[in-house]
Amino acid sequence: DAGVIQSPRHEVTEMGQEVTLRCKPISGHDYLFWYRQTMMRGLELLIYFNNNVPIDDSGMPEDRFSAKMPNASFSTLKIQPSEPRDSAVYFCASSSLRTAQETQYFGPGTRLLVL
């Protein structure tokens, strides 16, 4: 069974450019999470979806960030315009509450560098 898939694995862009990160959750999982990881702030939850609907986006840093989940197998996190302080590793994770024992599985991450 394939795990959480993220693309691209690495992204280098210039300040002001639009960046789109992609995620395919584990099939059958109804929760999808976007995290950002930096040395200074550790793992931060940005937004999560349940059944494709955004539930909590309070972690999204500002209006330059947006996330969508058009269907159960795909989600995007977009930064427009990007800034150097957005440089971080962005993780997607998915989980399911259909069993009583919930766990959360992470993708390999997208390493973003904004110059």
Place this chain on the structure above:
Amino acid sequence: GQQLNQSPQSMFIQEGEDVSMNCTSSSIFNTWLWYKQDPGEGPVLLIALYKAGELTSNGRLTAQFGITRKDSFLNISASIPSDVGIYFCAGRDNYGQNFVFGPGTRLSVLP
């Protein structure tokens, strides 16, 4: 809001030694997860705990759900070089729908 603390922040041990680390919460959790993150990779789930007092093993790793439900412990026996990485705990209470993550414990194993 909820916060998790992990102790120690980092540790250097000799290969073959046992390792203990813990995670404490300011509130009661009903689920604890332990992850390991290798450099350049995403966190990988090691052990999941769902009941207070539960003790679960995964190979050389053993984790416990604290009786108070405000803490959890991870032990690694007979450490080996590939145990190097950052270990994260994550917890969830009855009301939250997402997990809160600790800052991690960075483990280095000296040959």
